Amino acid sequence: MTDHQERKILLGNSRLFRNFDDDIIEAVCSLLTPCSFESGNLICLKEDSSDCLYIIREGEVEVSISSSEGKVILLGLLSRGDVFGEVGLLDKGTRTATVSTKSKVSLYRLESQDFDKITPLFGVKEWMALTAYICFLFRGVVNNLEEAVFLDAGIRIASKIRNLYETSPDTKDSNSFSLNISQENLGRMAGLSREATNKALSELEQKCLIERKYKRINIPDLQKFLTLFEPG
Structure with a gap:
């Protein structure tokens, strides 16, 4: 597989770009530049200027926010095909979260000025796709707020496990699943203390x-686990 073909596949599978026309995908592919970071590195800080977006080629990153008192909430784990840094490119604002590497990562980078070059090429299809993507982000914020306010700790943790399962690129053919996440990180995602x-x-x-x-959570029976979220 050529580098160009891999770029097209990544973009075509990403939630942000997958509904764009082929000619727009081709234009984006030509503007991507590769970069990499070692494990434990900081990629961007919340409130930094938004000069680019990233598409993950290999590896995993953590997205988090922190309070002035130092409390850190893990918003999510992103892996191959996921995009981050896109919000600042869309609204020309600052970074909405801090992103650091959980493992060594290989990325493609799209500069803000290059993104601006292709937006005049967008048709109704692309603007509708962007609108749908923004709605997806908004729904995620609302869901997280509802969980934090209305759900008890057990269901909040279970909900985060379900979200990680649903967004995992790994195969879901069997009725069991294994998540590569520590208890500490799962608690940070749910906004809970270590004890809770x-x-x-x-x-x-x-x-x-x-x-x-050790640093893994296994779901031996997915169907049984998912009954937690059935009404009543």
């Missing part, structure tokens, strides 16, 4: 809904 996270996971484990391994 451990208690919630212990309760799920006692119900045989999950199994805890």
Whole structure:
């Protein structure tokens, strides 16, 4: 597979670009530049100027925000095909979150000025796709707010596990699944203390809904686990 073909596949599978016409995808492909970061590196800070967006080629990154007191909430884990840094390119504002590498990552970078060059080529299809993407981001914010306000710790943790399962690029052919995430990071995603996270996971484990391994959480029976979210 050539580098150009890989770029087209990544863009075609990404939520941001997948509904764009082929000629726009080709234009974006020609403007991407490769870059890489080692594990544990900072890629961008919240409130930094938004000079580019990134598409993940290989590896995994953490997206987080922090308070002035130093409390950190993990918003999500992104992997191959995911895009970050796009909000600042769309509204010309600053970064909305901090992104750091969880492993060594290989990325493609699209500069802000290059993105501006292709927007005049957008037709109704592309603007509708961008509108749908912004709605997707907004729904995610609302869902996270609802979880934080209305759900107890156990369901909040279970909901984050479900979200990670649904967004994972790994195969979902079987009725079991394994997530590569530590208890600490899962708690940060749910905005819970270490004690509350451990208690919630212990309760799920006692119900045989999950199994805890070192920095992994296994779901032995997906159908049983997903019954947690059925009405009533």
